Amino acid sequence: MLKAIWLFLACLVLGVTLFNFEKSSNPDIAQFLFYAMLVLSFPLGFLVAALLSYLVIGLHSAFGLTLESDYLSITLLWAIFVIVGYLQWFVLIPFIRERLRERKNNSKPKVPEKISP
Secondary structure (H helix, E strand, O other), rough: HHHHHHHHHHHHHHHHHHHEEEEEOOHHHHHHHHHHHHHOOOOHHHHHHHHHHHHHHHHHHHHHHOOOOOHHHEEEEOOOOHHHHHHHHHHHHHHHHHHHHHHHHOOOOOOOOOOOO
């Protein structure tokens, strides 16, 4: 159920962004996508945001490239955040939780059963 809600919210963010995207009248809608997906993919989303920022700055510094917001770049940014957020919340966290549970169960001292005479 939580996975479905998370995916619905992620798709809603993309839908709202693409529906309201127009370079001339609403160029800042990409920031809505960025911040909303940052919240949905917290805390690894911050790492992704930092890496993407360094990539954009590096491309601009090295080659003079500037990235414009368009439907493709918005969708790619959304997909990156969705993949990271999904893997974090629904693969990595359950895996870690299960490992910790196994470790806790294996570390309990075993009480020998009483044998009746």
